[in-house]
Amino acid sequence: MPLWGGIEAGGTKFICGVGTKPNDIRAEIRIPTTTPQETIPQVIDFFHQQEKLEGTLEGIGIGSFGPLDPNPASPTFGYLKHTPKHNWVDFDFVGAIRREFKIPIGFDTDVNAAVLGEYRWGNAQGLDTFIYITVGTGIGGGGMVNGKLIHGLLHPEMGHIFIPHNLTEDPFTGCCPFHNDCLEGLASGLAIEKRWGKKATSLPPEHPAWLLEANYLALGLVNFVLTLSPQKIIMGGGVMNQKQLFPLVRSQVQKHLSSYLKVPEILNEIEDYILPPKLGNKAGLMGAFALAEQAAP
Ligand code: ADP
Numbered sequence: 001m002p003l004w005g006g007i008e009a010g011g012t013k014f015i016c017g018v019g020t021k022p023n024d025i026r027a028e029i030r031i032p033t034t035t036p037q038e039t040i041p042q043v044i045d046f047f048h049q050q051e052k053l054e055g056t057l058e059g060i061g062i063g064s065f066g067p068l069d070p071n072p073a074s075p076t077f078g079y080l081k082h083t084p085k086h087n088w089v090d091f092d093f094v095g096a097i098r099r100e101f102k103i104p105i106g107f108d109t110d111v112n113a114a115v116l117g118e119y120r121w122g123n124a125q126g127l128d129t130f131i132y133i134t135v136g137t138g139i140g141g142g143g144m145v146n147g148k149l150i151h152g153l154l155h156p157e158m159g160h161i162f163i164p165h166n167l168t169e170d171p172f173t174g175c176c177p178f179h180n181d182c183l184e185g186l187a188s189g190l191a192i193e194k195r196w197g198k199k200a201t202s203l204p205p206e207h208p209a210w211l212l213e214a215n216y217l218a219l220g221l222v223n224f225v226l227t228l229s230p231q232k233i234i235m236g237g238g239v240m241n242q243k244q245l246f247p248l249v250r251s252q253v254q255k256h257l258s259s260y261l262k263v264p265e266i267l268n269e270i271e272d273y274i275l276p277p278k279l280g281n282k283a284g285l286m287g288a289f290a291l292a293e294q295a296a297p
């Protein structure tokens with residue numbers, strides 16, 4: 001079985017790993033995300049060491065924070081774009097890795113990587129159209145349509161859609177630096193903390209924060225259901241560790257759709273329609289392996 005390298009590049013840390021599949025991760029390392037000059041050499045060292053121990057890598061997959069250029073035909077393929085992490089703006093991520101490892105390099109957003117990981121080994125096996133939403137510090141979303149990751153002008157930015165916001169019920173004006181009260185501005189982990197003045201982890205399950213949160217997430221999902229017609233919606237990220245959100249989100253989705261879509265998946269089997277990732281906390285790294293596999297001939 002081919003040996004893959006995976007990089008899950010996040011805003012606070014990089015998780016790098018080497019292996020062939022979810023139950024065969026040979027090594028894993030965490031590296032703080034500081035500057036490319038500091039972080040990338042440690043990534044390269046790790047893969048060089050692993051090649052000595054485990055053998056030659058057949059490909060490396062990179063699932064990264066964005067925005068980024070995932071289009072292999074573009075002159076800036078493999079670059080990070082105007083990311084809020086200033087040190088990384090216009091960084092040639094794929095180029096930096098390819099200079100050291102002359103092997104296929106897969107490159108996409110962290111969330112598109114998670115999409116591919118769930119497709120390959122997780123809860124989306126056998127489907128061809130589904131979405132993955134991650135609710136963490138921010139909100140990201142990616143998906144597959146007809147068996148292909150969704151790309152276009154750039155890549156989906158599903159966290160930044162606009163949804164109804166009743167300022168009387170929820171006077172918090174939102175925390176997105178670009179749009180204020182887009183979905184991310186209202187429902188990200190950061191939004192929860194700013195609205196309630198407490199860490200999301202410290203709010204008890206019966207706190208009103210969670211019903212409000214579920215309602216915003218459900219409004220977002222309803223728009224994705226109606227536009228992309230996904231066969232499943234997978235929801236991950238730190239905030240979704242609050243498992244009480246799942247039943248709340250499901251019932252709000254049913255309420256907002258108002259039995260317009262008469263399909264058993266939504267009317268009767270919604271537990272299996274809106275669900276957590278099967279790969280759990282391995283989703284990011286497995287997504288990166290899946291990107292490597294996709295890039296290798
Ligand atoms: P990131 O988005 O930074 O890549 P995560 O997906 O882990 O990483 O998301 C971090 C966010 O999720 C933070 O806002 C944190 O408060 C929130 N979070 C993490 N764990 C929990 C939890 N158990 N309950 C509620 N919120 C959580």
Ligand code: ZN
Pocket residue numbers: 159160176177178179180182183184185
């Ligand atoms: Zn926004």
